[in-house]
Amino acid sequence: MSDARPAREPGRRRLVLWRHGQTAWNVERRFQGKTDIPLDETGIEQARRAARLLAGLRPTALLSSPLRRAADTAQALAEVTGLPVGYDRDLIERDGGAWEGLTSREIRERYPVEHAAWQPPGGETSAQVAKRVGAALERALDDLPPTGQLVVASHGAALRLGMSHLIGLPEEVWERLGGLSNCCWSVITEMRDGGWRLAEHNAGTLPEPVLSDDRPDAGA
Template sequence: MTDRVPGRRRVVLWRHGQTAWNVERRFQGKTDIPLDDTGVQQAHSSARLLAGLRPTALLASPLQRAADTAQALAKVTGLPVRHDKDLIERDGGAWEGLTNREIRDRYPAEYAQWQPPGGETSAQVAKRVGAALERALDDLPPDGLLVVASHGAALRLGMSHLLGLPEEVWERLGGLSNCCWSVLGEMRDGGWRLVEHNAGTLPEPVLSDDRTENGT
């Protein structure tokens, strides 16, 4: 909890558009993979919808798949995009670049715990991303709406941090599909309420670095 003046702030947590590695079911992590043609189209389509919410600030991970997604909304709204390195995706360690099947076959024990060797823990990601979100929200006026373009696991875990959820229930929040978003609204006590989750134009499969993509 911070000392900011309570208001009606909202934050939209927006996952980046599709990449070739999403389609191939490769763990991307902090590897800087660009949007594919479908991802570019998704970003522009979603941006037109999100512009209707009248955002007042844009923030993004500096990885190009998220930064380019945010830029699509910047073009529609005229708002500048700020970047925060603490919004990058979970460090996947030895898993980065591997397909889901390769991870399962080569690292069965780690796969069962969804803990990449040499990578970050879920708790580390939640703390890192949650702190980045808190910093941005401290700068938001009481009636402001912040859109954050980031990554599937990073956003789900950062969202869990903001909501104050204990780690044992984090997996109960499903993953975000490409270019879908969740909305959190500020409560009277300065805490946060989940208003929408995995919203978008049409339901799409979740192709992510997040454990919840497989329903496990």
Template sequence: MSRRVVCLRHGQTVWNVEHRFQGHSDIALNEVGVAQAERAASLLAALRPTMIVSSDLRRAYDTAVPLARLTNLEIFVDKDLRERGGGAWEGLTREEIKAGWPVEYEKWEAPGGEDPADVAERVAGAILRWRAKLDDGGLLVVVSHGAAIRLGIARLLGLPQELWSVLGGLGNCSWSVLEEDAKGWRLLEHNAGTLPEPVSSDDTPNG
């Protein structure tokens, strides 16, 4: 039997609205983000998840809370599901980053930040560890961050790094659905849950 994983991005924060690089900074949900988390929970609960695991950053954990409440599930916490570290860029707006590091901005490589390949490995590894705890037919909900989810998915699907950009970013409280069976991983849905809209994320310079 197959096992499915829902990768849910956290709700909106003030830094999302201000287009600031969040990275490992522990930023809370704003009022909109709290409402988004409640809405996402009401939809995802219908899928009858059997396990919830969250990044240790509170914007992700607090997004997981309404779903845990509706499903009576415990929230497990895994630091490896954190967002991509932004080094010197954390807390800065895109305009500030572009002005201070024009060359690095074009490559979206933060001084002192994490390499995308390292993020992909740790996130994919975390998903695989928790997936291994599922019974056949189980559904794991992973609550994480925009760049972390996209990179982890790309790694699980076996895409070469030069093609990782073919996967678009995720909106706040949108999700992607992966299914694993005997043939490997498939991406069933991506950035689901809302109508298409601009994505504010640490994922790209245009996020």
């Protein structure tokens, strides 16, 4: 029996990849990973503002990482649009292993070799994250009708790596795709051949740095 998915009906699907709002650990530059940190007050307001803008895209479906910072971001859009929120654990942030809870300075000082390679001890590799998140996005797109518009609320590294996988970028160029700021989004549109094109990246950006678990080279 084949594990291959049936071919999707050609269409004009749109995928909006939305990073969660700010958390206290973002501000403190602590690696969050799969640790379940909530939005801070600024993050809540960012989510509400972004939700008002994203509602104008008329999304037809809403999916989220179950971690609170992403789920609460998604809920802000659900309240504006009336759409239910689905959840997929494969959309959670990169497992940061021994780095979770440490500041960027602590990581550099305690793990200089691993920091240079951006590989957290006991955590996931970039390739593992790209495959996991990319597979979650593919599953969601399989359920999306040809004219569907899906918003996915997730995390900085997870989204950058997942979108790189989805649009077919080779691993050696993943770092050339910059990071996502808090509560900003990227738009992926369907091509006539069934492939995907990056139409917008880090949209909604305010004049603030990217505070993320993502590789520093991929951020601001």
